Amino acid sequence: MAIVLVRIDDRLIHGQVVGGWLPVIQAERVVVVSDRAAGDALQTGLMRMAVPDGVTVDVLTLAQAVPSLKTGAWGAQRVLLLLPGLQELAALVDAGVAFAQVNLGGLHDAPGRSMVAAHLAFSGDERALLVRLVKGGVRFETRPLPGDVPVPLNELIPGLK
Amino acid sequence: MTLPRRDLVRIFFRSFLIQGLWTVQRVQNLGYLYSLWPVFRRLYPKREDRAYVGRFHAGYFSTHPYASGILIGVVAGLETDLAEGRGPKRDAILTARSAMSGPLSALGESFFWGTWLPFCAVFCWVLNGSAIRSTGWTIVLFVGLFNLPHLWVRSVGLWLGYRWKTEVVPHLVLFRVQKMLPYLAVGGMALAVWQAASIASGEMTVVQGLLWTVFFWGTLRLGVRPSFVALAVAGLSMAFAWGKTLL
Amino acid sequence: MSTALMALVYGLFSLDHFAVGPFLLSRPLVMGGVAGLLCGHPAEGLALGFFAECLWIMIPPAGGGHWDVGFVAALAGVWSLPGSGPVEKKALALAFLLAIPFAVLGRQADQWVRRNMRVLSLRALAGIEHGLVGPLRYGMGFAAVVWVLKSLVLFFLADSLGGALFEELLPRVTGPWQEGLEQAWALWPFLGAGALLHHFSKRIGNGAWWRSEIGL
Numbered sequence: 104m105a106i107v108l109v110r111i112d113d114r115l116i117h118g119q120v121v122g123g124w125l126p127v128i129q130a131e132r133v134v135v136v137s138d139r140a141a142g143d144a145l146q147t148g149l150m151r152m153a154v155p156d157g158v159t160v161d162v163l164t165l166a167q168a169v170p171s172l173k174t175g176a177w178g179a180q181r182v183l184l185l186l187p188g189l190q191e192l193a194a195l196v197d198a199g200v201a202f203a204q205v206n207l208g209g210l211h212d213a214p215g216r217s218m219v220a221a222h223l224a225f226s227g228d229e230r231a232l233l234v235r236l237v238k239g240g241v242r243f244e245t246r247p248l249p250g251d252v253p254v255p256l257n258e259l260i261p262g263l264k
Numbered sequence: 265m266t267l268p269r270r271d272l273v274r275i276f277f278r279s280f281l282i283q284g285l286w287t288v289q290r291v292q293n294l295g296y297l298y299s300l301w302p303v304f305r306r307l308y309p310k311r312e313d314r315a316y317v318g319r320f321h322a323g324y325f326s327t328h329p330y331a332s333g334i335l336i337g338v339v340a341g342l343e344t345d346l347a348e349g350r351g352p353k354r355d356a357i358l359t360a361r362s363a364m365s366g367p368l369s370a371l372g373e374s375f376f377w378g379t380w381l382p383f384c385a386v387f388c389w390v391l392n393g394s395a396i397r398s399t400g401w402t403i404v405l406f407v408g409l410f411n412l413p414h415l416w417v418r419s420v421g422l423w424l425g426y427r428w429k430t431e432v433v434p435h436l437v438l439f440r441v442q443k444m445l446p447y448l449a450v451g452g453m454a455l456a457v458w459q460a461a462s463i464a465s466g467e468m469t470v471v472q473g474l475l476w477t478v479f480f481w482g483t484l485r486l487g488v489r490p491s492f493v494a495l496a497v498a499g500l501s502m503a504f505a506w507g508k509t510l511l
Numbered sequence: 512m513s514t515a516l517m518a519l520v521y522g523l524f525s526l527d528h529f530a531v532g533p534f535l536l537s538r539p540l541v542m543g544g545v546a547g548l549l550c551g552h553p554a555e556g557l558a559l560g561f562f563a564e565c566l567w568i569m570i571p572p573a574g575g576g577h578w579d580v581g582f583v584a585a586l587a588g589v590w591s592l593p594g595s596g597p598v599e600k601k602a603l604a605l606a607f608l609l610a611i612p613f614a615v616l617g618r619q620a621d622q623w624v625r626r627n628m629r630v631l632s633l634r635a636l637a638g639i640e641h642g643l644v645g646p647l648r649y650g651m652g653f654a655a656v657v658w659v660l661k662s663l664v665l666f667f668l669a670d671s672l673g674g675a676l677f678e679e680l681l682p683r684v685t686g687p688w689q690e691g692l693e694q695a696w697a698l699w700p701f702l703g704a705g706a707l708l709h710h711f712s713k714r715i716g717n718g719a720w721w722r723s724e725i726g727l
Binding site for chain 3: 285301418467476477480501503
């Protein structure tokens with residue numbers, strides 16, 4: 104299994120992911136790790152429908168995902184790992200999964216969050232999580248689409264690193 | 265199912281304005297609220313209730329503009345159920361909405377912008393060169409052909425979304441849109457090759473024209489932006505012509 | 512006269528990718544064709560439009576950040592097509608090349624206008640939170656009017672500046688420059704076809720779909 108991209112996007116599978124990233128990274132499998140989505144048959148069915156033919160979607164809870172990620176469960180397939188938020192990423196890191204680089208694709212406007220970029224908004228808790236993860240060695244890059252210019256995180260959040 | 269047809273028609277026409285006041289923070293929320301307002305007005309005659317519902321639905325919202333018909337229909341149906349007491353909890357409406365908006369945006373992007381638009385363009389290009397020599401009719405064909413699925417998805421999606429609410433999703437799956445796309449794409453490629461061949465039969469041979477086409481495809485595969493390739497073609501052609509005068 | 516008409520058409524049709532659920536009226540195909548029809552050379556205008564459409568086939572007509580590709584076809588048509596008599600290929604190529612930077616500038620204008628609509632959207636939201644849809648309706652109407660005005664001003668500015676540049680440069684395009692531009696105009700449709708092939712091939716992806724059809 105080669106995780107070609109780890110993306111944090113609270114809209115999970117949407118236009119930018121399917122139209123922008125999938126053709127570029129040529130992923131054969133999309134693994135969504137979200138307790139909420141795994142329990143929602145509506146969302147799971149829709150996500151399966153939204154990806155091109157030939158791409159499979161697995162929607163896993165955190166508990167199911169950790170052993171699969173640690174042991175490399177999907178053979179030689181190219182995998183896109185989708186997480187709905189920083190909380191899921193932190194949980195995976197705490198459980199022992201290592202990530203080199205994570206794409207911050209989209210954390211959209213919600214109560215409690217303040218915007219730092221067109222596609223990124225963080226709450227206080229999320230900022231704290233970011234600081235912890237960066238200190239732990241995870242590198243973040245912020246690009247909604249592969250063709251965009253990546254903006255370093257410390258430009259968006261002053262005081263990071 | 266108690267909304268009069270008049271309201272649904274009003275929502276349908278308002279859904280065309282879903283991008284009418286777009287914001288960076290919450291994208292299409294205002295257009296979405298405007299489209300749903302006839303429903304809120306019908307279900308909640310008191311202004312305070314409307315304010316509450318409006319505030320509830322005012323969060324971040326973004327989906328494909330054509331798929332907004334389905335989403336607005338589903339939300340209208342769920343709100344109607346809720347107001348009449350047989351419905352889901354209010355939070356469930358927002359959960360359903362956010363669960364649906366992402367994948368519908370992906371579907372709309374892959375089908376409409378990614379496949380149907382270029383297919384209509386190349387189809388009209390080929391027809392313009394052969395059967396329809398008139399510019400006006402080509403434009404009419406392009407706009408008309410493209411908008412047929414658009415109007416269909418918006419109207420039928422709104423109607424079925426309103427009637428079946430979230431049960432509309434299993435029916436959407438039956439359409440197997442993703443199965444259709446590669447066939448449309450292959451058809452589009454064939455038409456593009458046909459068009460390249462028919463343009464070429466003017467000043468250069470068909471083989472030369474097809475070779476140029478494949479060459480340009482190659483440069484684009486390497487990642488060069490199309491506009492840069494166009495500029496490069498112009499620049500290099502002029503340089504080449506200038507170089508010939510030196511010889 | 513045809514310039515004024517084209518400006519009006521462009522102004523109205525530019526609402527298509529801004530406010531009204533896109534009908535593809537703002538696409539270069541339509542803009543180029545209409546420019547050709549208004550200026551008396553429909554076939555050449557449509558050819559411009561088709562080329563621009565193929566070149567920018569991956570830019571969808573919705574969303575906030577994308578630039579208004581129909582502008583290129585509209586400007587290029589208005590500069591290179593008016594009048595009777597045959598259209599020179601070098602004029603079409605030159606007009607196309609000159610129009611591109613104006614479209615890029617147009618994008619900055621678009622984004623500037625969108626940023627300054629914040630006031631309208633904040634008032635609309637405040638109205639909704641009090642149960643009133645009036646400010647929202649007013650905001651949308653005002654935004655549409657501002658957008659059309661922006662498009663008209665942009666078109667006239669680009670037309671006068673770019674048109675003047677075009678008039679200056681066109682007589683100087685002779686000899687090898689002319690030959691080069693005419694060669695470019697002859698080659699560009701193949702670039703358009705190649706762009707379509709590239710775009711469609713990405714839809715086919717890694718071939719898994721046809722492999723599963725055949726049973727591999």
